[in-house]
Amino acid sequence: MPELHYLSLDEVARRLKARKVSSVEATQALLDRIEAVDPKLKSYATVTAERALADARARDAETAAGKSRGALHGVPIAVKDLCNTEGVPTAAGMAIHRGNVPAKDATVVTRLKAAGAVILGKLQMTEGAFGAHHPSIPAPLNPWDATYWTGSSSSGSGAATAAGLCFASLGSDTGGSIRFPSTMNGLSGMKPTWGRVSRAGVFPLADSLDHVGPMARSALDAAIMLGVIAGPDADDPTAVPLAVPDYAGGIGAGVRGKRIGLATNMDDLDVDSRRALDGAAAALRAAGAEILDVVLPPTFHDGSRDWVALCAVETAFAHEPTYPARAAEYGPVLAALIDMGRKLSAVDYARLQARRAVLTGALSTLLASVDLLLAPVMARAAWTLDHLASAGRDPETVAGRLRYTAPFDLSGHPTLTLPGGMTANGVPTGFQIVGRAFDEASILAAGHAYQQATDWHLKRPPV
Secondary structure (H helix, E strand, O other): OOOHHHOOHHHHHHHHHOOOOOHHHHHHHHHHHHHHHHHHHOOEEEEOHHHHHHHHHHHHHHHHOOOOOOOOOOOEEEEEOOEOEOOEOOOOOOHHHOOOOOOOOOHHHHHHHHOOOEEEEEEOOOHHHOOOOOOOOOOOOOOOOOOEOOOOOOHHHHHHHHOOOOOOEEEEEOOOOOHHHHHHHOOEEEEOOOOOEOOOOEOOOOOOOOEEEEEEOOHHHHHHHHHHHEOOEOOEOOOOOOOOOOOOOOHHHOOOOOEEEEEOOOOOOOHHHHHHHHHHHHHHHHOOOEEEEEOOOOOHHHHHHHHHHHHHHHHHHHOOOOOOOOHHHOOHHHHHHHHHHHHOOHHHHHHHHHHHHHHHHHHHHHHHHOOEEEEEOOOOOOOEHHHHHHHOOOHHHHHHHOOOOHHHHHHOOOEEEEEEEEOOOOOEEEEEEEEOOOOHHHHHHHHHHHHHHOOHHHOOOOO
16 A cells, blocks of 8 residues: 555545545645655645645544545645735746735635645646746756656646645646646646636646646546536626536446547657557557547647747736736746747738637538547656757747647646656656547546556656
């Protein structure tokens, strides 16, 4: 049996319910581990130890009285530092927001607390949720190998969840920011359909591209988390008024009879990325799915280029209160993105939106012909920090890295990233399962079926 800090969220929740462990014991164990491990990993922006222990004591008292708040009762988790937390700093990875202390929780945080979660603290992230950490803020390290990328922008969420510093976390994904750290850290990360989860109280990078979702150690754990945070919200009119399925309850539905597409026009994958994808197809075929050849639409591979420009415009809008007025306090990468957005013409923006609509329609048409789609996360399965530095950050290079992630942010389709192998250097690789809009249940069931047949999600980093 793994040590307590490496148990799944589902297992911890069941132990808490059966009173085999208390919330105080679980919370203290993780706080001790944070104190021992995180000075090196730097995954937390803020640790709220006293508040977490007080909440854990309250959850234990409720358990003793026969009361349960919900699926996460007493479970210690953490949230990305762009989710507002009442009375706790929320900086969004930005030096200029270090003193920002919200008076109200983000809706997703409110829902986690309502379900009984104990919030350990706020997880570090790149500046403003774009691609680089502010120069004054140390970047979290990959717990598998510190010479490898941790993924961005939910870097702290990836490192902390993988290293046993929380049982699950919240991340956000605008161009790949749940999926990159999930694949680089061996996690199961769910990017829901745009509009499935409220963004109220979440610092924006690009409003029409931002998705909030769970990062966990299994598809089941992600399903539990998504079931808590999903649903309509009066504070966010873009959160769709659809009923939330019982994702965890239906996760055993399997894939028998499901038609799963695997694109034939992906000729840029390296050996590790291809191996993870082919292994996923084989495992799902053995579980009863039919694997079909499909072709990604012609607009797919141009989507990431359009994403860079669209994200730049929306980021410029999001930062209008502080940029350019306080431009000198920004890091160079985020500043360059905003400058790009401020220069784009209205005609250029309209052209990009028209192409986005075509891509969204083409992906919806493709997904109408199959039930699910398998896709890589990155053509290069695992990036070292040296690889990233030598590749540079010009728009074309960034677009290349986002080739298999950004199109699904443009279209808003849901995807689940799962660990699917290890490189020769011992770091995780992953792949995506993509589904139709608001059909997260089928994606999660497929992910669970895959994880019932494989053990990649059970591997833990050597920290």
